[in-house]
Amino acid sequence: MSENSKNMTIHLKLWKQDGPKSKGAFVSHTVKDVSPDMSFLELIDVVNSEFIKKDKRPVEFDHDCREGICGTCSMVINGEAHGPQKATTTCQLHMRSFCDGDTITVEPFRAKTFRVVRDLVVDRSSFDRIIQKGGFVSVNTGNAQDANNIPISKPDSDRSFSAAACIGCGACVAACKNASASLFVAAKITHLSLLPQGQLEHRQRALNMVDQMDKEGFGACTNTGACSLACPKEISLDSIALMNREYLKSSVKER
Amino acid sequence: MSKNNYFSSSVGKKQLMGITGLALCGFLFAHVSGNFLLFVGAKEYNMYSHALISNPFLVLAELGLVLFILIHMVQAFVLTRMNKEARPVKYAIKAKGEKATSLVSTYMWQQGVIILVFIALHLWTFKYGEVIYAEYDGVQVRDLFGLVVQVFQSPIYLAGYLLALLVLGLHLSHGFQSTFKTMGFNHPKYEPKLKLMGHSFAAYVALGFMVQPVYIYLFH
Ligand code: FES
Numbered sequence: 001m002s003e004n005s006k007n008m009t010i011h012l013k014l015w016k017q018d019g020p021k022s023k024g025a026f027v028s029h030t031v032k033d034v035s036p037d038m039s040f041l042e043l044i045d046v047v048n049s050e051f052i053k054k055d056k057r058p059v060e061f062d063h064d065c066r067e068g069i070c071g072t073c074s075m076v077i078n079g080e081a082h083g084p085q086k087a088t089t090t091c092q093l094h095m096r097s098f099c100d101g102d103t104i105t106v107e108p109f110r111a112k113t114f115r116v117v118r119d120l121v122v123d124r125s126s127f128d129r130i131i132q133k134g135g136f137v138s139v140n141t142g143n144a145q146d147a148n149n150i151p152i153s154k155p156d157s158d159r160s161f162s163a164a165a166c167i168g169c170g171a172c173v174a175a176c177k178n179a180s181a182s183l184f185v186a187a188k189i190t191h192l193s194l195l196p197q198g199q200l201e202h203r204q205r206a207l208n209m210v211d212q213m214d215k216e217g218f219g220a221c222t223n224t225g226a227c228s229l230a231c232p233k234e235i236s237l238d239s240i241a242l243m244n245r246e247y248l249k250s251s252v253k254e255r
Numbered sequence: 256m257s258k259n260n261y262f263s264s265s266v267g268k269k270q271l272m273g274i275t276g277l278a279l280c281g282f283l284f285a286h287v288s289g290n291f292l293l294f295v296g297a298k299e300y301n302m303y304s305h306a307l308i309s310n311p312f313l314v315l316a317e318l319g320l321v322l323f324i325l326i327h328m329v330q331a332f333v334l335t336r337m338n339k340e341a342r343p344v345k346y347a348i349k350a351k352g353e354k355a356t357s358l359v360s361t362y363m364w365q366q367g368v369i370i371l372v373f374i375a376l377h378l379w380t381f382k383y384g385e386v387i388y389a390e391y392d393g394v395q396v397r398d399l400f401g402l403v404v405q406v407f408q409s410p411i412y413l414a415g416y417l418l419a420l421l422v423l424g425l426h427l428s429h430g431f432q433s434t435f436k437t438m439g440f441n442h443p444k445y446e447p448k449l450k451l452m453g454h455s456f457a458a459y460v461a462l463g464f465m466v467q468p469v470y471i472y473l474f475h
Contacts, residue, residue, distance in 0.1 A: 013347075026347070079348035086353050105348050112341050175354065177361055178338035180265075210266055219341035220265035220334045223433040224360040229353065238441045244266055245439025251261040 008034045008100035012047065014059050015107045020115050020123075026105070027059075036096035040083060041066060041073060043095060044106075061120040068092040068232065071167030074174070075120045076107045081171035081230040089169065089232040109170055111179035113216045124170050126216040127184060131168075133212040134205035135188045141197045156194045163190035165233040175230035178219025183227035185213050186243035187235045193246060203254045206246035265337070266437075272330035273434035275323040280431060280456065282320055287463040294470065297400040298391050305396035328371070335364045359425045360433070366426040373419035380406055407471045417465055424461025431456050 010031050017024025029047055038046075041063050048058035064072040073090040077083035083093045098104060106120065114122040152160075163186075172183035189206055192198030198205075221240055228237045261267040289307075292300045307313060349355070359366075381402065389398035407413050432453030435441075440449075 076346060078352075079346055079350040080352060080354045084352045084354070107346055107348075110342055110344050110346055112343050175350070177342075177356075179341035180338070210264055214263075214265050217341060218265075219338035220269050221437070222338075222360060222363060223429075223436050224356040226350070226354070226356040229356065230350075237436070238443070238446075241436045241439050241441030243439075244270065244437055245441075247264070247266045248261075248270060248439055251264075251267070 005036060006100070008036065008095065008098070010034045010043065010095070010098065011103040013103065013105045014047070016059060016119050017116050019118060024116065034095050036094065038095045039066070039091055040077065040093040040095065041091050059120065060118045063091060066091040069167060071169030074109045074122060074170055076109060076174055078105055081109065081174040082232055086229065087232060087234050109174035111173050111218070113179070113218055114170060114173065127168050127170065129216065130181070130185060130209055130212045131188065133208040134201065135192070135209065137192065137197050137201065139197070139200050150196055152195060160191050160194040163187045163235060163239050166191070166235055167233060169232060171230045171232060172227035173218065175226040176219065177224060177226065178222060180221050181213050181218040182221040182240045182243065183231060183235055185209050186239040189243045189246055190239040202246060203250035206243065206250045207254060210243070210247050268330050268334055269437045272327055272334065273437040275327040276430050277434045278323050279320070279327065280427065283460045287460050290467055291463070293400070293403070293467050300400045301389055301396050301398055302391060304399045308397065331364055331367055360429045363426065363429065366422050369419060369422045370426060404471055404475045407468045413468055413472050416468055420461050420464050424457045427457035427460060428454050
């Protein structure tokens with residue numbers, strides 16, 4: 001950390017693309033006096049203010065909460081979704097993760113289903129359509145229960161809760177060599193199917209969500225584990241196995 | 256089965272591929288284990304292969320193997336195409352830090368192609384290769400031991416053979432354990448054991464097949 005406590009000069013190569021159909025290219029830009037305590041998004045804010053001063057169009061990127069909980073800040077930094085640090089979203093990545101004089105390449109999440117809207121902004125509505133196919137509980141579960149009224153085993157509640165941490169950012173798709181959405185879909189299936197309220201519809205959920213995932217044109221899972229490594233919430237690869245099991249069983253049993 | 260078509264889904268395709276791969280693993284296990292008779296002697300090796308060749312059920316097993324390989328291949332082809340289409344624009348830079356994955360799991364289909372070429376060559380050299388005869392206790396059998404000795408006199412052939420086996424070993428080291436995940440088996444308690452099992456299996460098959468020609472090359 002000590003060598004990184006001084007302000008740095010950072011060379012950026014940013015992806016710029018006017019629209020979904022236009023051809024994009026990298027633009028180079030050097031930023032001086034970058035504080036190591038700056039977040040990565042703040043760095044792009046600085047770049048954009050410099051661009052605006054020079055009458056250049058700013059680089060568009062998605063962001064919202066800037067505290068690692070909304071999953072909006074999608075970008076691939078030096079080939080890694082959300083950058084080099086594990087369990088971190090781009091907005092929570094700080095410049096101290098880089099060194100003075102580094103060249104950093106920033107690209108959008110790349111997948112056929114994630115159409116580039118502009119620059120680093122991609123369309124992730126395919127995730128919404130997958131959720132619409134079963135990422136919810138539609139049976140009547142009554143009023144809010146008293147605590148511990150519904151018995152759930154500790155391991156199940158832990159697994160369900162870890163899967164529920166998914167913020168739907170799409171880094172799994174971005175990192176996967178096959179642009180597969182398996183980790184995202186599996187996280188939703190794991191999250192809901194391990195709980196009594198979600199169990200009632202677990203078969204239809206598995207079938208329909210996997211079906212929609214395929215329809216959207218995502219790739220298949222090769223179990224490389226890239227998704228889990230890139231996941232800012234560290235969703236485990238185990239959930240994909242659970243999804244596969246649910247899908248197999250449901251295919252056999254569901255009428 | 257439900258209206259969702261299992262076999263056209265990505266999960267169904269992967270499961271079919273995994274199961275056929277695992278079945279082929281069973282064959283490899285039997286093949287490498289039986290071949291260790293090479294170390295016992297020419298007669299034992301030839302009598303063993305003779306027993307296999309003359310077994311009328313062998314054709315059935317062979318047909319099964321061909322079927323498994325075909326399914327495995329077709330699924331690989333379909334899935335690879337689907338996977339490539341899912342990312343039409345490549346990244347300018349590859350991940351290399353903590354978020355990078357193993358190269359073995361990344362290049363599975365390329366390994367598959369090498370293994371396929373190897374299988375073709377292998378069958379052409381041995382199964383459909385030169386027929387030499389040996390006689391033991393009045394029974395005439397194919398002298399496959401002699402053929403093996405003859406083939407592995409060439410250091411170039413030996414090197415190519417070892418290389419192909421290395422690729423096979425790598426393919427198995429990922430494929431074996433990955434199949435379990437694809438089929439839906441996961442448990443934190445067995446996960447490390449499964450990994451170890453996958454690697455040990457791959458090492459057993461690959462090294463087992465490797466020491467045999469090396470032994471022949473050095474001592475025959
Ligand atoms: S902006 Fe919300 S997670 Fe990064």
